[in-house]
Amino acid sequence: xxxxxxxxGYKVIELAGIGPNPMCAMMLADMxxxxxxxxxxxxxxxGIAMEHKYALLDRGRRSIxxxxxQPAGIELILKMVEGADALIEGFRAGVTERxxxxxEDCWKRNPKLVYGRVTGWGQDxxxxxxxxxxxxxxxxxxxxxxxxxxxxPPPPPLNLVGDFGGGGMLLAVGVLAGLxxxxxxxxxxxxxxxxxxxxxxxxTALYGMHGAGLVxxxxxSNILDGGAHFYDTYETKDGKYISIASIESxxxxxxxxxxxxxxxxxxxxxxxTRWATRAEDMKALFLTKTRDEWCKDLExxxxxxxxxxxxxxxxxxPHNVARQTFVEYNGVTQPAPAPRFSRTPSAIQKPPSKHGAxxxxxxxxxxxxxxxxxxxxxxxxxx
Numbered sequence: 001x002x003x004x005x006x007x008x009g010y011k012v013i014e015l016a017g018i019g020p021n022p023m024c025a026m027m028l029a030d031m032x033x034x035x036x037x038x039x040x041x042x043x044x045x046x047g048i049a050m051e052h053k054y055a056l057l058d059r060g061r062r063s064i065x066x067x068x069x070q071p072a073g074i075e076l077i078l079k080m081v082e083g084a085d086a087l088i089e090g091f092r093a094g095v096t097e098r099x100x101x102x103x104e105d106c107w108k109r110n111p112k113l114v115y116g117r118v119t120g121w122g123q124d125x126x127x128x129x130x131x132x133x134x135x136x137x138x139x140x141x142x143x144x145x146x147x148x149x150x151x152x153p154p155p156p157p158l159n160l161v162g163d164f165g166g167g168g169m170l171l172a173v174g175v176l177a178g179l180x181x182x183x184x185x186x187x188x189x190x191x192x193x194x195x196x197x198x199x200x201x202x203x204t205a206l207y208g209m210h211g212a213g214l215v216x217x218x219x220x221s222n223i224l225d226g227g228a229h230f231y232d233t234y235e236t237k238d239g240k241y242i243s244i245a246s247i248e249s250x251x252x253x254x255x256x257x258x259x260x261x262x263x264x265x266x267x268x269x270x271x272x273t274r275w276a277t278r279a280e281d282m283k284a285l286f287l288t289k290t291r292d293e294w295c296k297d298l299e300x301x302x303x304x305x306x307x308x309x310x311x312x313x314x315x316x317x318p319h320n321v322a323r324q325t326f327v328e329y330n331g332v333t334q335p336a337p338a339p340r341f342s343r344t345p346s347a348i349q350k351p352p353s354k355h356g357a358x359x360x361x362x363x364x365x366x367x368x369x370x371x372x373x374x375x376x377x378x379x380x381x382x383x
Contacts, residue, residue, distance in 0.1 A: 003032045003034065003349055004032055004344065004345060004346070004347045004349075005030065005031040005032025005033075005337075005341070005344055005345065005346040005347060006031055006032060006341050006344040006346070007028060007031040007032040007033035008032035008033075008344070009032075010028075010032075010033040010034070010085045010086070010179065011033070011034045011036075011083060011084045011085050011086075012025070012028055012033050012034065012035040012036070012084060012085060012086045012087070012088065012175075013035075013036055013038060013077065013080055013081065013084050013086070013087040013088070014035050014036065014037045014038060014061070014087075014088050014089075015038050015077075015087070015088070015089040015090070015091070015096070015101070016037050016038055016039045016040070016063075017089065017090035017091065018090070019090070019134070019159065019163040019164075019167065019168070020090060020118045020162075020163045020164065020167025020168035020170075020171060020193070020195065021088055021089065021090030021118055021168070021171070022037075022057040022058060022168075023057055023163065023164050023167070023168025023169070023172075024088055024116070024118065024167075024168045024169070024171040024172045024175065025037065025057075025061060025088060026056075026057050026058070026059055026060055026061075027168070027169070027172045027337075028172060028175070029059070029060030029061045029349055030059075030060055030337035030346045030347065030348060030349070031337070031341075031346045032344070032346065032347075032349070033085075034061075035060065035061040036061060036062055036063075036064060036080070036362055036366075037058065037061050037062070037063045037064070037353070038063075038064055038065075038066050038068075038077065039063050039064065039065045039066070039355045039356055040065065040066070040067075040068070041065050041066065041067040041073075041356075041380060041381075041382070041383050052352050052353075052354050052355075053330055053331065053332055053351060053352060054332060054352075055352045056332065056334050056335075056352065057352075058352035058353065059329075059334075059348055059349075059350070059351060059352050060348055060349040060350055061349070061350070061353065062350075062353050062357070062358035062361070062362050063353040063354065063355060063356055063357050063358055063359075064356060064358060064359040064362045064363065064382060065355055065356025065359055065382055065383045066359075066381065066382050067380060067381050067382070068099055068101070070379070070381050071100075072376065072379060072381040073381045073382070074099060074100045074101060076363075076368075076376065076381065076382065077101055078100075078101070078105065078106065078109050079109075079366075079367075079368075080366055081106045081109045081110050081113060082109045082110050083110075083366060083367065084110065084113060085112075085113070085114065085179060085182075086113065086114040086115070086116060086175050086178070086179060087106060087113060087114075087115055087116065088116035088117075088118070088171060088175060089101075089116070089117055089118075090117070090118045090119065091119075092119060092128075092129055092131075093119060093121075093122070093123045093124070093128040093129055094129065103115040103188075103190050106188075107188060110188070111186070111187055111188060112182050112186055112187060112188050113188040114175055114178035114179055114182055114188050114189065114191065115188060115189070115190045115191065116171050116174060116175040116178070116190075116191040116193065117171075117190060117191065117192055117193065118167050118168070118170070118171040118193040118194075118195070119192075119193075119194055119195070120132040120133070120134075120136065120137045120162070120167075120194065120195045120196065121137070121194060121195075121196055122192060122194030122196060122197060123190075123192045123194070133159070133162075134156070134159035134161070134162035134163045134167075134195070135156040135159075135162070137162040137166070137194075137195040137196050137199055138157075138161045138162045138166070138195075138199040139154075140196050140199075141196055141199040141200040141203060142200075142203055142206075142207075143161050143162075143166075143199045143200075143202065143203050144156070144157075144161075145217070145219075146203070146206065146217075146219065146225060147219070147225065148219055148220075148225075149219065149220055149226070150218060150219045150220040150221065154219070161199050161202060162195040162198070162199050163195065165198065165199075165202055166195045166196075166197070166198025166199035166200075166201070166202055167193060167195040167198055169198075170193045170195075170197070170198035170201075171191065171193035174191035174192075174193050175191055177191075178191050206224075209222075221272070223247065223270070227272070227275055228247075228270070228272075228275050229275050229276075229278035229279035229281075229282045230244060230245070230246040230247065230252055230255070230269060230278075230282075231244065231245050231246070231247055232244060232279065232282070233308055234282060234283060234285075234286040234287075235283070235286065235287060236286055236287065236289060236290055236291040236293075236294060237287055237288060237289055237290045237293075238290040238291060238292075240290070240291035240307070240308070241291065241307070241308035242286060242291055242294050242295075242298075242305065242306070242307050242308060243305065243306050243307070243308055244282070244303070244304065244305060245304040245305075246303055246304050247304070249269070250302070251302055251303060251304050252269050254301060254302050254303050255303045255304075258297060258298060258301060258303060259285060259297070259298075261281070261282070261285055262281075263278065291307050294307075295307050314326070315333050324336055327348070329348050329351065330351035334348075336348075356382075356383050359377075359382050359383065360373055360377075363376070363382070
């Protein structure tokens, strides 16, 4: 199948890692770029073990297995760099320099290469070389502290804020910007995508509200963190959940009209002194009907309502079905590529490749002779 998407023709080398780096690689591949994942000769067991068809972050690209401890393995990657537009990596700061694959090493072969780097703490600073994971990075930025119930420790919000939103997507945006700039200047540059920076920039609006005195440091006391009765999730009669986000007065007015909820002072519904009492009344209200009954009453209206769906339920919702937000590919239900392009639509280019499954074919496609490939295989530089 021919590749499709706005990035067809671009070539990217991905030094395999976990979390944000493969997220970025998946997005670039979905948009049509030829992304080659460089795995290790000996499978290091990166990430969470599962049957490879379910390793969805690996979709859309081929895999080669290279021994980066051999000089011949480093030379192989540098040779590939000569024909690449970008390289992305997620090692700790300084690791690729020690390998001989740092930005300066690569630019000697290809001055136009965009060198994307995603780490937790960034390429410099006191913590740059320390280990960490998503929750550590978002903890440092105020994002973790702001989420959760007031009477409990802040919960890890999965690894969406650091790894994927503040890491993988940030790196993808940076790499795309670097590619655009390189077309003008003919020069590459380093994209330093730190998850601390990414989580912080996701909090920009909240920091503005905090500075204006509209958001406090106390969890569950603010308009967007469950403190407001009109912006929260509630249990229904059947033990399921719905979400309400009637922030604006006109939407809250419609909520009152459609539910019969009693709030004589609804014009003052943003009066924080009344939120806790109103929340208890809302809890009682939503327990009077099942989730499906509330969907029948409120879904598709300007109340700002949606059922809270599980991962098993979400792909079956009529709106998601109509938009094909989820697709079944290679026997696995998964999110479809996003965003959407009107003229050059993205697509899942291929299922996840097993470790080193495409080594020989990729090397030949990238200009290595059959003799070169045989020698590399014989020396176990590649497998």
